[in-house]
Amino acid sequence: MKTFYIETFGCQMNVHDTEKVVGALAARGYREVDSPEKADLVLYNTCSIRDKAEKKVYSRLQQFRREKSKVFGVLGCVAQQEGEQIFERAPHVRLVCGSASYSRLPELIAEIEQGRERVTGLSLDAEQTFETPYARRRSRFQAFLTIIEGCDKSCAYCVVPFTRGPERSRTSAAVMEEVRRLAAEGYTEITLLGQNVNSYRDPSPARWDFATLLARVAEVPGIRRVRFTTSHPADFTREIVAVIEEKETVCNHVHLPVQSGSDRVLARMQRLYTRERYLECIGWMKAARRPIAITTDIIVGFPGETERDFERTIALLDEVQYDSLFSFKYSPRPNAPALALDEQVPEEEKGRRLRILQEYQRAIQIRKNARLVGTVQEVLVERFNPATGQWVGHTPENRTLNFTCAGSGEESLLGRYVNVLVTRSGPNSLAGESLTGTSPAAPDAGAGLGAPPTNS
Numbered sequence: 001m002k003t004f005y006i007e008t009f010g011c012q013m014n015v016h017d018t019e020k021v022v023g024a025l026a027a028r029g030y031r032e033v034d035s036p037e038k039a040d041l042v043l044y045n046t047c048s049i050r051d052k053a054e055k056k057v058y059s060r061l062q063q064f065r066r067e068k069s070k071v072f073g074v075l076g077c078v079a080q081q082e083g084e085q086i087f088e089r090a091p092h093v094r095l096v097c098g099s100a101s102y103s104r105l106p107e108l109i110a111e112i113e114q115g116r117e118r119v120t121g122l123s124l125d126a127e128q129t130f131e132t133p134y135a136r137r138r139s140r141f142q143a144f145l146t147i148i149e150g151c152d153k154s155c156a157y158c159v160v161p162f163t164r165g166p167e168r169s170r171t172s173a174a175v176m177e178e179v180r181r182l183a184a185e186g187y188t189e190i191t192l193l194g195q196n197v198n199s200y201r202d203p204s205p206a207r208w209d210f211a212t213l214l215a216r217v218a219e220v221p222g223i224r225r226v227r228f229t230t231s232h233p234a235d236f237t238r239e240i241v242a243v244i245e246e247k248e249t250v251c252n253h254v255h256l257p258v259q260s261g262s263d264r265v266l267a268r269m270q271r272l273y274t275r276e277r278y279l280e281c282i283g284w285m286k287a288a289r290r291p292i293a294i295t296t297d298i299i300v301g302f303p304g305e306t307e308r309d310f311e312r313t314i315a316l317l318d319e320v321q322y323d324s325l326f327s328f329k330y331s332p333r334p335n336a337p338a339l340a341l342d343e344q345v346p347e348e349e350k351g352r353r354l355r356i357l358q359e360y361q362r363a364i365q366i367r368k369n370a371r372l373v374g375t376v377q378e379v380l381v382e383r384f385n386p387a388t389g390q391w392v393g394h395t396p397e398n399r400t401l402n403f404t405c406a407g408s409g410e411e412s413l414l415g416r417y418v419n420v421l422v423t424r425s426g427p428n429s430l431a432g433e434s435l436t437g438t439s440p441a442a443p444d445a446g447a448g449l450g451a452p453p454t455n456s
């Protein structure tokens with residue numbers, strides 16, 4: 001039997017693509033191993049969102065450049081973006097395949113097995129999504145589920161439209177069927193994935209929009225938590241907030257990337273919304289009958305961003321009071337329209353703005369998390385941390401909660417929902433002690449998931 005090793009870089013979408021690729025390979029008789037040394041086929045599922053992520057892949061490939069007995073393959077965003085140039089930079093690579101061509105992967109692997117020196121899957125005109133009945137999920141109780149692939153926006157800094165191609169939504173019937181199957185297998189938490197889930201549009205005559213799909217998924221018996229990522233402010237609707245209000249199983253957390261608080265920068269980024277429209281979405285959430293945690297992404301140092309623009313972003317943090325955020329220094333990307341913009345912000349200045357922003361947000365998080373001390377939060381237990389002796393899980397609002405559980409030494413809490421009394425707080429997590437009364441575990445629970453959200 002042939003063996004393979006796969007390493008994944010980047011967002012949740014990539015993590016889930018890997019689960020599908022693993023399933024497709026297993027269906028061809030390949031067995032997964034835990035190190036490249038043991039494998040006949042070594043795959044890297046890559047990310048090119050920022051320059052750093054891309055560099056990592058090439059450094060991995062360099063480690064094995066003299067290795068003749070293995071087949072090396074590059075998948076994902078770097079594969080799509082660099083195409084056949086990868087063969088020049090890393091001549092031992094024999095397979096290059098972007099995510100829009102994954103349905104061809106079994107065929108490409110077959111060609112390699114038949115002795116073809118090099119194969120590529122680089123077409124972006126896929127009209128279909130990557131459907132496979134074989135996805136091998138890494139967790140037994142938390143499942144990612146793709147509802148839409150690709151992106152039709154053209155944010156000036158972003159490579160995604162070039163690496164993942166145009167938007168393709170799955171039919172609502174296919175999504176619902178997968179949710180029901182997952183529930184039957186014991187999965188209780190589902191994360192609906194897409195570069196922009198809000199532009200989901202059922203291609204079948206039912207024509208469900210995202211809010212309808214979310215509500216229907218939330219009603220599937222056995223499903224206790226539904227998450228979704230990523231939302232785009234231009235397509236986010238009041239109906240989505242209404243679904244969160246009505247359906248207990250929809251987690252009260254929305255990741256709504258703003259990127260900048262300045263209208264001038266938003267326009268240059270081609271984000272298709274203003275600060276005012278963004279704040280309208282925030283207003284819907286703040287007025288909701290359930291509290292909703294809000295997180296975001298911010299880019300500092302986009303070309304032309306002035307000190308005054310940056311101050312508008314800081315003022316936005318003040319106004320929204322985000323529960324958490326991801327922040328990045330602008331990184332020029334091949335193909336992305338912003339490459340042609342002048343007024344690049346010097347690296348040092350980007351670094352300064354990033355530090356100020358992160359410090360500012362840290363203070364907000366310390367304050368907000370401290371208010372939760374003394375409350376009881378429900379967590380889905382994802383793993384045990386032997387270094388600290390604590391169990392680790394997330395609250396519905398997506399806060400990390402580390403906790404101890406008296407008498408749980410023998411009994412595994414993985415996959416269970418546990419009520420935890422919060423006793424301490426930090427900027428990035430909470431700590432506490434479990435109260436009695438856990439719910440039954442998912443059968444044969446595996447490890448939890450962990451990856452940043454998809455782009456939007």
Ligand code: 5AD
Pocket residue numbers: 049050157158159257259297298299328329330331332333453454455456
């Ligand atoms: N430079 C810096 N950050 C970027 N992101 C996307 N493209 C770039 C880029 N070229 C960030 C955005 C997005 C997140 C996933 O990554 O904030 O929301």
Ligand code: SF4
Pocket residue numbers: 151152153154155158159160161195196232455456
């Ligand atoms: Fe699409 Fe998001 Fe990239 Fe904008 S940032 S182009 S919405 S993937």
